[in-house]
Amino acid sequence: MTQNQLVEQIRLKKSFLAIGLDVDLNKIPKHLLETEDPIFEFNKAIIDATHHLCVSYKPNTAFYEAYGLKGWKALEKTINYLNENYPEIFTIADAKRGDIGNTSTMYAKAFLEDLAFDSVTVAPYMGKDSVEPFLAFKNKHTILLALTSNQGAFDFQTKTIDGKEVYKQVLETSKTWDNSENLMYVVGATKAEYLTDIRKIIPNSFLLVPGVGAQGGSLQDVCKYGMTDNVGLLINSSRGIIYASNGTDFAEAAAKNANVLQQEMEAILNSK
Ligand SMILES: O=c1ccn([C@@H]2O[C@H](COP(=O)(O)O)[C@@H](O)[C@H]2O)c(=O)[nH]1
Numbered sequence: 001m002t003q004n005q006l007v008e009q010i011r012l013k014k015s016f017l018a019i020g021l022d023v024d025l026n027k028i029p030k031h032l033l034e035t036e037d038p039i040f041e042f043n044k045a046i047i048d049a050t051h052h053l054c055v056s057y058k059p060n061t062a063f064y065e066a067y068g069l070k071g072w073k074a075l076e077k078t079i080n081y082l083n084e085n086y087p088e089i090f091t092i093a094d095a096k097r098g099d100i101g102n103t104s105t106m107y108a109k110a111f112l113e114d115l116a117f118d119s120v121t122v123a124p125y126m127g128k129d130s131v132e133p134f135l136a137f138k139n140k141h142t143i144l145l146a147l148t149s150n151q152g153a154f155d156f157q158t159k160t161i162d163g164k165e166v167y168k169q170v171l172e173t174s175k176t177w178d179n180s181e182n183l184m185y186v187v188g189a190t191k192a193e194y195l196t197d198i199r200k201i202i203p204n205s206f207l208l209v210p211g212v213g214a215q216g217g218s219l220q221d222v223c224k225y226g227m228t229d230n231v232g233l234l235i236n237s238s239r240g241i242i243y244a245s246n247g248t249d250f251a252e253a254a255a256k257n258a259n260v261l262q263q264e265m266e267a268i269l270n271s272k
Pocket residue numbers: 020022060094147148149150186187188210211212213214215236237238239240
């Protein structure tokens with residue numbers, strides 16, 4: 001999917017919501033555990049109930065890898081279900097990969113070619129030759145960790161080296177890499193006050209913004225400081241939506257919570 005197609009979907013649905021599919025078998029409704037593939041059944045019900053309210057789904061691969069082969073199969077079924085039934089949805093494999101070049105190429109093939117996600121999250125720590133293999137995939141997107149939502153972001157990302165914060169160096173340097181037009185960036189909703197500075201460096205790039213909901217980030221603040229003429233934001237909420245209920249009404253309850261965020265987004269878009 002191209003970025004223009006993503007913007008079209010945002011305008012059509014009046015939503016820039018990315019729903020996180022972080023499936024924990026200890027948290028899903030008990031009746032699903034009796035089915036052959038509880039993770040997929042959970043995802044399918046959530047997707048069918050919420051697809052009209054969001055433009056993206058973001059499975060965090062940790063929640064699938066933790067269940068071994070069964071988890072990986074459920075991830076494959078989930079992305080195939082999305083690509084077959086809702087091809088207009090922008091899909092994100094939140095895998096946070098990155099390694100020496102030939103290994104990165106294999107990671108990129110796994111998520112962008114074999115599983116056919118639209119995008120994958122990548123850590124910038126190993127630099128240019130670890131990220132460019134992901135950027136080489138046409139009409140696919142590499143979402144680089146810039147300033148993350150967790151407390152540990154202050155350990156390295158905000159530290160100053162040679163007079164500039166590390167996260168700013170990540171943003172500036174990554175713009176010089178081959179196929180950098182395929183880059184998007186992760187910026188945590190809990191760091192909204194940094195967005196003014198971030199937008200000075202990457203005025204038009206799409207940002208994936210996790211941290212609204214369970215982590216306490218503010219949608220209003222993120223939009224105030226980070227929104228562009230093309231919206232430029234994908235706001236992620238995972239636990240706050242998918243675990244709205246652990247009863248038989250779980251999908252309906254998830255849709256209710258997603259609807260609250262979509263309505264807020266619509267109001268913000270209408271006010272621009
Ligand atoms: O800086 C980051 C980068 C990634 N994440 C991931 O996003 C979701 C957030 O889930 P919530 O339940 O809405 O808190 C999860 O998959 C994280 O691993 C992040 O939170 N912060």
